[in-house]
Amino acid sequence: MKTQEANFDGLVGPSHHFGGLGVGNLASQANKAQASNPREAALQGLAKMAGVSELGLLQGVLPPQARPDIHFLRQVGFNGNDAKVLAQARRDAPGLLSAAASAASMWSANAATVSASADTWDSRVHFTPANLVSQAHRALETETTTLALRATFPAERFFAHHPALPRSTQLADEGAANHTRFAADDHTCGVSLFVYGADLQYPATGRFPARQTRLASEAVARQHRLRSDRTLFVRQHPDAIAAGVFHNDVIAVGHADVLLYHEYAFVDEFGTLEALSNALGQPLRTVRITAEQVDMAAAIQSYLFNSQIVTLPDGRIQLIVAKDCEEHPAVWPVIQDMVDGPGPIDGVSVFDVRQSMRNGGGPACLRLRVPLNEDEQAAVNPDSWFTPALHRELEAWVKQHYRDRLTLTDLADPGFVTEVHEALDRLTVILGLGSIYSFQQAP
Template identity: 55%
Template sequence: MSAFEANFDGLVGPTHHYGGHSFGNVASTGSAGQVADPRAAARQGLAKMKALADLGYRQAVLPPQERPAVWTLRQLGFGGSDPEVLAAAAREPQLLAAVSSAAAMWTANAATVSPSADTRDGRVHFSVANLQNKFHRALEAEQTARTLRAIFKDEARFAVHDALPMHPAFGDEGAANHTRFCKAYDAPGVECFVYGRRHWGGGTGPSRFPARQTLEASEAVARRHGLNPADVVFAQQRPEVIDAGVFHNDVIAVGNLDVLFCHAHAFVDQQALYRALDQRLGGGLRVVEVPAEQVGVEDAVRSYLFNSQLLDRGGGRMRLVVPEECRANPAVWQYLTQLIESGGPIDDLLVLDLKQSMRNGGGPACLRLRVALTAGEGAAVNPRIWLSEERYAELDAWIGRHYRDHLSEADLADPQLLVEVRTALDELTRMLGLGSIYPFQYGGTGL
């Protein structure tokens, strides 16, 4: 195999809870206050990785982040020992819940990735997302950069860029708003950046929920990756669908190779986008557009039909990986049944149980960061992060040892939880050969 697309899935962290932190994500806010099951959540995510690895896809794992982020609480004026910091912060439960979020599990927001075939210097480029729109996610960028650099160490092959400035003008949510189209993974491709609003220069935007990705951020990422402007397309997400709960493009569209699977109301000037992508691809773009009459935006958001993984099966065929919620939605399931029988490019369906993640607002696509690699680049990646039968068994046992089977917001102040998290992460970094990447390991501040 000369080149392949690898999925880097985030392991769900031990502090997975339902804090309802993400305004604009209706599943997240709708589940606020429920009791979560971190052990089940982590095993559901790991089972998804195993299912894809068993089908022959290259699958890797990304470790959770250290939470609660005690260093952030110290920056905010809480003092004393770590247990004393947590006890004081517990008087402000929303703050403690935010710095305890396990949202880094959704690695589609970790970074934007451009393969070496597209970049001026022939390296794979990663731009860490700043996620500045949400406080609980804006805490992730520095750790994400450390983690990616521990995995993609070879600077002759990989470039990991720090996050863009933490300002609304450069709101960047990573690969959730980026899709690459190509004829082959090692061939030059067309990179499509989808934005919700333009910070400077006017234009339309949503009125109810925030548009988290800006045009200015997308343009900056394309520049720093050294992309050929002729091979880049910028498209605006329809403001109305953002206001309906489509907080990222990957909740309304997904693409892979020369296939785009999207809702009819996904983009502003949708037909013009199709033409632009097809032209830059050199023809042959295959669009599977879901009519609003068959699946409304509300059903798409409720089921996460488009927050699916679109995987190459070879021979021009595609497999769609969807959550169980799609089967539970009559309109969506009827559409999918017809889709598989239609003779189009998507001819296989894999349905997975991801209920713990879904209740917090993340489906199959949210849980993975796609990285197209040549064989040589794949060999240069830290080898211990690839999922094998042995690694799966180790990770499953690790989850069983260290994760609680229920967690409420009140539990986040328990000083023993912090001990459990650090013990688990210390063991995990040894298992994955990552070195000391967490603040508690190297005595850092998290910055």
Template identity: 50%
Template structure:
């Protein structure tokens, strides 16, 4: 049976802005209070989706969430009409208003962790929405994320959905940004690597000193249990604490894997040699190919500045791979030179595709952040809600929708504008009709 990796990209929301909410994310902190362009951001994301679709890759999308989240603001004690809630929050707690207005759900690598049916005990594709409890603005996403995933992957003969883990620090979960699956082909059993920043219940365990470690080992183990993964299919790898402190807040900022290949920096993991040996030993259906970038090749600082590893690694039918990178990789000379050399090396990576994702990049999200990978066989793909799968007609409709509803500038001060809330809800209501998703937003559900 044929099987595919389908990339579900997050559609950027109408309130895309630069409020600098993500401590530990260097780009997010560096661009705080700049004026954003939500229209350009959404169109840049759609152009990447369409380009990959045109190259023959399976491509879908996940819709944005309702923002500003009036529901969140009311839960925090702001009262009155919706416009009064916004006005009060802007005066009393502007940082809370910014958190309730963030369009961060666009980075769907954090939406959930996904295990394909070839790996799970019950033969279903399993989804666990990430609790994202390290950041307030992201911790409010998981309930709507679960509803969206349940609407798109609806048939319980093929798909199983789990609620987010308990929203406590000990079970901090950042989704697929810290998860990579290795396999020979997508319909064969694979090896799932869970990457964590700290152990919650062992105080003496290594941990970063400057920036928080957002993913715990305990969360990784819980998801593996929920998804019915056996011990010989799982590898747990710890991020180097010093690398987190250098701005590598998720593993997908310093490593990317697909199929039998892991492209990573030598500073990505503690005990890298043992991690590579374990993957190689457990990956019985393919020859594991680790492609390591050394400190001599590139510094961690260049990697963080360019987002080289926050890329997509895509497999072609003839066995070679394409690396999808942000334009910033061509703006850092050492990284650009490395990419030119990479395609001549003895690895499966033979092509580099560059995309302009500046609006997302300024908030610290590159190609990898924008997509959730879901491995599906042909029967499962047919059971997916088809209206979210990219096509020429859908692309044209979404571009027209964005151009109709999105502003071309939003500053953090404009988040209190009640018209922005009305515009966002109008746009999202129309989008759910276009995608035929039903009532997934709080304002639609009453």
């Protein structure tokens, strides 16, 4: 049965702000403490979803987290009612308040690792939520992410949901941002490429510690019971990590039998390409970008490799990039050469996701890829599929509930917590998810 890749984008949450929380994420740190625009961010994300859907591709929506997380603030020692907890955190530990209010779940590439039913032992789509233990603000996401995934992909006949890996730095798992599925066609078993930055031989040290470990990648592959001859574990180049490439999807992107990558993406560049081609059973179609063409700083500024590669209904390969790529003097000519040249990339679509980019995430960060056959598509929660009608409803919802300016001081307003809960309570009705948030549960 034909497998088609669906993109499930994370809806930007009402607490989207520039906290500079991502260690090693240069864009996040550069914009720390500036005023954000959550309404614009959410509308930009919806416009990107609409554009992908209009290309004839499967597009879904994943909900944001409920933030600020008052329970987390109480866990770290703040006491009293919500207003007192928020005020104490703002006064004594603004970094913890920012972490409690993070909207980073918008980058759903970190939500989970997903394996296609064509690749797994029981012919079901497998999900393992990421534990995200390397960053305090992201480690708060796992529980709600698990519930959201179960509500979005509910049918046990088609979908297998695993628990997140144990919360240990040796098992640090950042999800699909470090996993790529390649496939020779729409009908055969795929090849899984897991990229890690640290293992027992190469611990997570350096200016910017690696976030994904080999032990975590191997554990996920075991949980999903992937075939060993079609599963590869490859080390990310430490120079890329040191330059601020915190996930593999900031330095390489793959889809079908195509790989767009920087020459410093992998420690063993040519060995990786050979192993992928051997596992795939045919030569991988590659687009190699050298440091002379695009240096590491330009790659990170533009998020060229955090683009999406998709197959259009007519079989053409399309690159989906951030507007920052179009505006970068070194990057845009390289993209034009890709499209005009003899390589696999046939066209390019440009989207303005500036608010996400300023916080450290591009087009590929915003989406979780879920390979689905026709039966599995029908088993997805129907209200989670992006349609023109849902687009209109979500746009109206955002305009009603989201602020157009947000600072750290605003996050300490207990009225803001009420605003967020009212918004998300309505969202779960729109998306037909049920009660996935703790504030919706009976005490």
